[in-house]
Amino acid sequence: ISPMSVSILVGQQVTFTSTTSGGYPPYTYQWFLNGNPVLGAASNTWTFTPTTSGIYYVCLKVTDAKGNTAQSDTARIVVSTVPVGGYSIPIQQSTSAKPLTLHIALLTILTALFITIKQKTRRKNRQ
Incomplete structure (x- = not known):
């Protein structure tokens, strides 16, 4: 039989x-x-669909018209469980928003400074 x-x-x-x-x-x-x-497995082919993991052994007995029998070597099937997930996401404490607050404050100050300089430059150009 094959596979073995x-x-x-x-x-x-x-x-x-x-x-x-x-x-x-x-x-x-x-x-x-x-x-x-195996009930109903009475032809030269047989399909096996395992529902649980383990090691299974399969062989075939053939009988001819005069009652002579022969048995195949035993095939070995190793059945493993279907891997599930395998991924994990670590849960960490939330980080502080202080660095973001600092950046926003600096951006606000720089924007106000830029607007002030721009307005002074326009006034000088008009004079």
């Missing part, structure tokens, strides 16, 4: 396939998950 080893996340799918040769067709198939037969 795979790592996926909870909710993702993995499809196993098998190619059968020899023996006496037609063949019957039975997939096993952790040693237990």
Whole structure:
């Protein structure tokens, strides 16, 4: 069967396939998950969608028309949980508004000074 080893996340799918040769067709198939037969998994392909994290083992038993059986090697599936977030924002105390107040006060003084100089310059130019 393939794949023989795979790592996926909870909710993702993995499809196993098998190619059968020899023996006496037609063949019957039975997939096993952790040693237990999977209901309805009776073809040469099977798709597994895990709902919980863990390590799972999959194998396939094939029976031919004369009752001869063969079993695949066991495939290993490692299922991890879906990562959530992973980001954090530290909460800090608010900073003081004093530097901003100082800048606004300086800007106001400079603006008033500029207007005063501009007005005096206009008066000199008129004379």
